[in-house]
Amino acid sequence: MALQSPAEIRALIANHKRWDIVFGVIGIVCLAICLMTFVTLFVDMLIDGYARLRPEFFTEFPSRRAGQAGILSAWIGTTMVMIVTAAVAVPLGVAAGIYLEEYAPGNWMTDVIEINISNLAGVPSIVYGLLALGLFVYQFGLGQSVATAGLTLALLILPVVIVATRESIRAIPGAIREAAYALGATKWQVVQGHILPYSTGGILTGVIIGMARAIGETAPIITVGALTFIAFLPPSPVTTEPPFLSFEWLMSPFTVMPIQIFNWTSRPDPAFQANAAAAGFILVFMTLAMNGLAIWLRYRIRRNIKW
Amino acid sequence: MSGTAVSTLDQAMSPAESRLSHRASRHIKEKIIESVLFLAALVSVFTTLGIVYILVSESVVFFSHVPLWDFLTDKQWTPLFDDAHFGIMVLLSGTLVSSGVALLVAIPLGTVIAVFLSEFAGPRLREIVKPMLELLSGVPTIVYGYFALLFVTPLLQRFMPELPGFNLLSAGLVMGIMIIPTVSSIAEDAMRAVPMNLREGSYAMGATRLQTALKVVVPAAFSGIMAAYILGISRAVGETMILAVAAGMQPNLTWNPLEPAATITAFIVQVALGDLPHGSVGYQTIFAAGLTLMLMTLVFNILGYWLRKKYREQY
Numbered sequence: 001m002a003l004q005s006p007a008e009i010r011a012l013i014a015n016h017k018r019w020d021i022v023f024g025v026i027g028i029v030c031l032a033i034c035l036m037t038f039v040t041l042f043v044d045m046l047i048d049g050y051a052r053l054r055p056e057f058f059t060e061f062p063s064r065r066a067g068q069a070g071i072l073s074a075w076i077g078t079t080m081v082m083i084v085t086a087a088v089a090v091p092l093g094v095a096a097g098i099y100l101e102e103y104a105p106g107n108w109m110t111d112v113i114e115i116n117i118s119n120l121a122g123v124p125s126i127v128y129g130l131l132a133l134g135l136f137v138y139q140f141g142l143g144q145s146v147a148t149a150g151l152t153l154a155l156l157i158l159p160v161v162i163v164a165t166r167e168s169i170r171a172i173p174g175a176i177r178e179a180a181y182a183l184g185a186t187k188w189q190v191v192q193g194h195i196l197p198y199s200t201g202g203i204l205t206g207v208i209i210g211m212a213r214a215i216g217e218t219a220p221i222i223t224v225g226a227l228t229f230i231a232f233l234p235p236s237p238v239t240t241e242p243p244f245l246s247f248e249w250l251m252s253p254f255t256v257m258p259i260q261i262f263n264w265t266s267r268p269d270p271a272f273q274a275n276a277a278a279a280g281f282i283l284v285f286m287t288l289a290m291n292g293l294a295i296w297l298r299y300r301i302r303r304n305i306k307w
Numbered sequence: 308m309s310g311t312a313v314s315t316l317d318q319a320m321s322p323a324e325s326r327l328s329h330r331a332s333r334h335i336k337e338k339i340i341e342s343v344l345f346l347a348a349l350v351s352v353f354t355t356l357g358i359v360y361i362l363v364s365e366s367v368v369f370f371s372h373v374p375l376w377d378f379l380t381d382k383q384w385t386p387l388f389d390d391a392h393f394g395i396m397v398l399l400s401g402t403l404v405s406s407g408v409a410l411l412v413a414i415p416l417g418t419v420i421a422v423f424l425s426e427f428a429g430p431r432l433r434e435i436v437k438p439m440l441e442l443l444s445g446v447p448t449i450v451y452g453y454f455a456l457l458f459v460t461p462l463l464q465r466f467m468p469e470l471p472g473f474n475l476l477s478a479g480l481v482m483g484i485m486i487i488p489t490v491s492s493i494a495e496d497a498m499r500a501v502p503m504n505l506r507e508g509s510y511a512m513g514a515t516r517l518q519t520a521l522k523v524v525v526p527a528a529f530s531g532i533m534a535a536y537i538l539g540i541s542r543a544v545g546e547t548m549i550l551a552v553a554a555g556m557q558p559n560l561t562w563n564p565l566e567p568a569a570t571i572t573a574f575i576v577q578v579a580l581g582d583l584p585h586g587s588v589g590y591q592t593i594f595a596a597g598l599t600l601m602l603m604t605l606v607f608n609i610l611g612y613w614l615r616k617k618y619r620e621q622y
Contacts, residue, residue, distance in 0.1 A: 027423025095347030122608040124545025130597040134361035216447025219547035
């Protein structure tokens with residue numbers, strides 16, 4: 001080594017630097033492959049389904065004739081299931097997050113809950129479907145209803161909501177809590193008056209990401225046994241007679257967007273596959289919009305909050 | 308806020324009395340709230356217990372009909388035929404082959420992207436690329452299934468005309484792209500957790516960026532990168548819709564990705580789509596299959612958790 005001439009050393013350095021550039025190019029190519037796949041997927045769906053993306057597509061029931069089929073029952077079903085999911089997952093997830101950050105003593109019980117949550121986040125979604133099939137459908141007798149699907153998806157996104165809640169609570173400096181305690185506030189007053197308001201943005205981000213995941217979940221809902229051909233709507237939640245609210249829709253059979261797409265994709269007729277592409281495009285657009293909103297919210301929070 | 312409430316109470320009662328009663332009611336309310344929050348946190352534990360209870364109790368009934376040894380060694384999977392065979396190996400082969408293809412895509416690409424974003428890219432590029440990768444992992448899997456069946460398979464058939472319409476290859480490739488963000492983001496977190504002075508030491512010795520990345524940062528973040536791979540594997544094993552749509556639902560004991568084959572997850576979907584009576588052996592097979600799946604992912608998750616904990620404590 002010591003005997004190398006300056007020219008040789010220069011060549012060696014140039015060679016090493018060249019590898020730096022080569023790797024940089026490889027990295028960009030890999031990133032491009034990922035992002036191009038994504039763009040291709042989006043454009044492919046748009047091209048395949050473009051002819052079907054008309055207003056009637058949203059107001060027609062599924063039909064045996066591909067040209068007349070629409071996603072009315074699917075998007076209404078998705079909306080109803082999402083309402084149940086949010087109504088269950090948000091309060092439970094936020095409450096659990098608050099408990100773990102603000103109340104939980106450092107004992108084995110807390111450890112069990114924490115390990116359990118990180119483990120649940122890794123359970124395949126279809127296993128939640130089996131849980132729902134055994135527990136909600138048969139043991140609780142909820143049947144193959146909106147309520148079953150909503151509860152299943154709520155359990156599925158619970159870890160997402162809990163983790164988001166905990167992270168945004170953890171970002172609040174301890175001095176804020178101490179100041180409130182010093183004025184004689186109780187724990188709940190601190191949580192209610194300070195912790196919750198300051199962490200709302202972060203929690204909202206997590207909730208939106210969780211809902212975006214739930215909206216596209218197919219496997220657990222198929223496992224529950226949701227019907228794929230639904231040409232009617234669940235009973236309306238608002239009635240003309242007192243008490244003007246009806247909860248019959250919770251127990252109604254339903255279909256959701258991903259199941260409708262699955263059903264159309266698995267038919268050999270290309271006309272139905274065009275329907276699947278159109279519905280798929282709408283679904284991707286919805287999840288993109290939700291994720292985009294969450295990312296934007298997170299960016300804004302990070303920029304605006306300076307403790 | 309509560310100051311005005313206290314002062315009106317003070318006028319009605321003697322100061323000491325009011326303060327004490329107020330404090331007692333505060334105490335009860337606090338306790339109730341704490342218990343409610345605790346119950347909410349326990350829901351996740353009950354979910355796990357529920358999953359274990361359902362899978363085990365249904366599987367116990369299943370294994371009273373089918374010996375465990377047959378389940379593990381039989382080379383046929385025909386649970387719905389009169390001559391029923393229950394060899395989980397058949398479904399397992401589909402799961403392993405498709406996951407293998409996915410990992411061949413996700414591990415190299417995910418690692419390169421992680422190294423690139425952590426060591427080469429400037430903060431501005433990272434700010435743009437990371438959310439885009441997140442969006443990629445947010446696409447519903449049923450849509451990826453459509454893409455694999457109706458875009459990737461026809462594309463592959465141009466080069467391989469004998470490729471069947473349903474095959475593990477296209478499903479695995481698309482699944483690989485889908486799990487790249489999972490792998491790259493966890494691996495990148497691990498690399499960025501490596502202290503700066505290790506890099507500075509390496510640069511001071513005259514190493515280039517690539518040499519520093521490959522010989523200092525990657526070895527230092529090794530357990531975190533392994534954890535990223537393992538979580539990627541566990542996602543691939545549990546993936547359902549891409550395989551159910553694009554790899555077919557025909558059980559097939561094969562190690563060839565060019566063939567169609569059902570995976571454990573695709574089988575569960577297939578049974579659920581049919582109308583099996585509650586309590587039949589066919590109904591219980593999906594719980595036995597689910598238990599197998601759950602055990603596999605559990606092992607991977609524990610391994611990943613352990614590895615991540617290890618690298619966190621290192622510095």
